[in-house]
Amino acid sequence: MTTELRVLAPAEWDTWYATLERAFGGVEESKEEHALWRDLTEFDRSVGVWDGEACVGTAGAFSFRMTVPGGAELPVAGVTMVSVAATHRRRGVLTSMMRRQLDDVRARGEAVAVLTASEPMIYGRFGYGVGTFEMRAGIDTARVGIAVPEGTDDIRLRYAPVTDEVVRNTCEEIYARAVAGRPGMLARQPGWERVPLLDPEKDRDGASALQCVLASDAEGTVLGFARFRVKPEWSAAGADGVVLLDDLEAAGPYAPQAYAALWRFLFGIDLTSRLTALNRPSDDAWQHLVTDVRRSAVTLRDSMHVRLVDVGAALEARTYRAPVDVVFEVEDAFCPWNEGRWRLTGDAKGAVCARTADPAEIALSVRELGAAYLGGVPLTGLAAAGRVRELREGAVAEASVAFGSDVAPWLAHGF
Missing domain, CATH: 3.40.630.30 (Gcn5-related N-acetyltransferase (GNAT))
Structure with a gap:
């Protein structure tokens, strides 16, 4: 055939x-x-x-x-x-x-290609490495409390029509402010503002249509939003509904207060006793607000897989948390133009990555380089698993610190 x-x-x-x-x-x-x-x-x-x-x-x-x-x-x-x-x-x-x-x-x-995988074992042979993770949580809100920072009571909350153009644009502005501060987030191109609002009735499984609540300061400036559904359920003991969180963002000088106010609201919705979140950053701050993280059923799963298509250009496009000067020996059988030695020199201001004949200090495949690229997967961990080989003592630890990110990389929505 x-x-x-x-x-x-x-x-x-x-x-x-x-x-x-x-x-x-x-x-x-x-x-x-x-x-x-x-x-x-x-x-x-x-x-x-x-x-x-x-x-x-x-x-x-x-x-x-x-x-x-x-x-x-x-x-x-x-x-x-x-x-x-x-x-x-x-x-x-x-x-x-x-x-x-x-x-x-x-x-x-x-210089980079990314994807989400239905089966994570498929794409490693094409050079993709798992670069971000998503946190999932199932919080027992009947038994878990939430402690909010000072000033949270000054935040005002109101329901807003999900599809209203002004509301949608306001939520998109807040999302756009979050994009700049977290690796792995995607700047939404025209048309993509429709994706978070996708709400086919057949997929609700007994839950409500998508709802939206906005958080504002005393002057009425919107600082954050939460979009969610509520699934009514009942047991012999009474109401046992579930809040299904789609997305939540806050920005601005009072972002911590707006963020906490939104979570507190979700915890307190009438006739519910559970909150389910299927995609949050692994370092999401709610974990430091709850009174019992054990009853929050936190799990992690792979999210975005990262593939460096042009090693030099990709490594030059980002900055580094600490000064780094290292020679990588890169293996890439599927895209052989990446194979060979690359010297990366960089810091918090910028970087240069070019071909070199100097002795290699770290050997790895392009898959491991992709996994570490956004700063959420340490090179030291990959080395401990035998996926990265250290050829100069101390090189892996130095590079691992430099590649790290102050906040966990995260993909906010699929594609």
């Missing part, structure tokens, strides 16, 4: 997307979801593999800007909508799409 890989044409989108849906279980998405993802599809960055008239493989990419350590926004490729038909597994379909895609990313001058 022969197959053809080609750039997606708009007229092929329905067939292409149906192939993706089937690969993820065959449950058709809502018209609302179809319309959004079709609008966001970048056709020149999307490919399909065809066996005759049948689409048997899909892959795409979004043009994002992602914050890296130091605060710069780096153009990145957001790899998405990847699938292979079960009838065509183990025939090189995925490899051919990954090859085409990374060649295209390089040609566009993007």
Whole structure:
């Protein structure tokens, strides 16, 4: 059987997307979801593999800007909508799409590609390493209290219409302020403000429609927001509802107070006794407000996988928490232009990364370099696992400190 890989044409989108849906279980998405993802599809960055008239493989990419350590926004490729038909597994379909895609990313001058994986074991062979984690929590709000900082009582809360244009824009402004301060966050491009508001009724599983509460100071300036759902549940003992948190952000001089006020509100919603959050930063501050973190059922899981497509340009694009001068020996069989020795010299003001013939001090694959890139995965931990080899004593510890981030990298929403 022969197959053809080609750039997606708009007229092929329905067939292409149906192939993706089937690969993820065959449950058709809502018209609302179809319309959004079709609008966001970048056709020149999307490919399909065809066996005759049948689409048997899909892959795409979004043009994002992602914050890296130091605060710069780096153009990145957001790899998405990847699938292979079960009838065509183990025939090189995925490899051919990954090859085409990374060649295209390089040609566009993007130094980094990122993705979220349905199965995390898939993408390591293509050079992706887990670079961010998401915290999940299931808090027993009937037994866990929350201690708020001084000034929290001065914050005013009000419900606001989720889809109101002014409310949406206000929430987007607060989100945009958060982007600059945390590596891994994506600056939302036009159209992406619709993603957090996606609310198909079939996916609510008995919960309410999306709700929004705004937090303001005494002058009425909005400092934060929470978007959430409430799922009413009852037991023999009475009300046992669940608050399902979608997203929460606060910014400005009174951000800690606004943040605490929003969490306190969520803890106190009538007829609920639990709060579920499925995607929060691993260093989220609510952990320091609750009276019993054990009853908060905190877990971590992988989130964004990072791939350096141009090692030199990627390492130069970020800054470093401590001065660093180190020579990496990089292995990258899938993108061999990255292979070899690179000298990285940098600090909090900037960096230079160039080819060198100097002796290597640290040896690693591009996958480990991608994992460490955003500052959330220490090189020392990778070395302890045998994934990084130290060739000069002390080099790994020095580089690990330099690569670190003051705040945990985080991907706020999927793509």
